Amino acid sequence: MDEDISGSYLDELLTKTGWDSGRFYKVLLSLEMKKVIQTFAGGKISLV
Numbered sequence: 001m002d003e004d005i006s007g008s009y010l011d012e013l014l015t016k017t018g019w020d021s022g023r024f025y026k027v028l029l030s031l032e033m034k035k036v037i038q039t040f041a042g043g044k045i046s047l048v
Helices: 003-017 021-040
Strands: none
Touching: none
């Protein structure tokens, strides 16, 4: 609903902390993928 608000807030936060948003989303995506893969594998595979 307020995606644009949280989105702009996130961008502002990333700018303040010196994070490149592209890098941030890449890290976030890789963490999500690990979670998805672990769930898909039934948690039998531990990812480092």
